[in-house]
Amino acid sequence: DAGVTQSPTHLIKTRGQQVTLRCSPKSGHDTVSWYQQALGQGPQFIFQYYEEEERQRGNFPDRFSGHQFPNYSSELNVNALLLGDSALYLCASSLCEVAGSSYNEQFFGPGTRLTVL
């Protein structure tokens, strides 16, 4: 049973460039969430995709956008990169909440380390 996979593992970009990160969810999961983790901090929620639509969004600018494909995999795109975008980008997958359930377990991939120079 494959877990969450992400690519690439590492990426180096320069300011102003654009980047695309990819994620494949755990088998059987249909929801993908993206998080940004700066060095020494806890992950911050970027957005979540379900049924190929953005369902929730955190406090991130429009430079951050995403997509979910029919096979549930997802992409995170960041435009006009800033130095402050350097971080570990984590993808987490889960199964859509069962109606009335407060249970939500998210399983994380290994992350993509983005360095902006």
Place this chain on the structure above:
Amino acid sequence: TQLLEQSPQFLSIQEGENLTVYCNSSSVFSSLQWYRQEPGEGPVLLVTVVTGGEVKKLKRLTFQFGDARKDSSLHITAAQPGDTGLYLCAGVGETSGSRLTFGEGTQLTVNP
């Protein structure tokens, strides 16, 4: 905005000692999850607590969810060097859908 405060931020102890990590908030959470993260890797889910007052045990790790579902603790008995890592608590708010709000983490180092 829901916030989770974790303490302590750093903890360095000797093998065999006991420790407790705290996760506190003024907000109520539907569920709370504890993760452990190694350098350069993603967080690995340890446990999910859902019911106020719930206690779960995972070998030498004991997790407790506060009665009011606003706080949680992680207690490790007889810590071992293999327990070294970043411990993160993350909550699902009652009105925030399924997004996770993370604490800042506790960096634990267990010295042999």
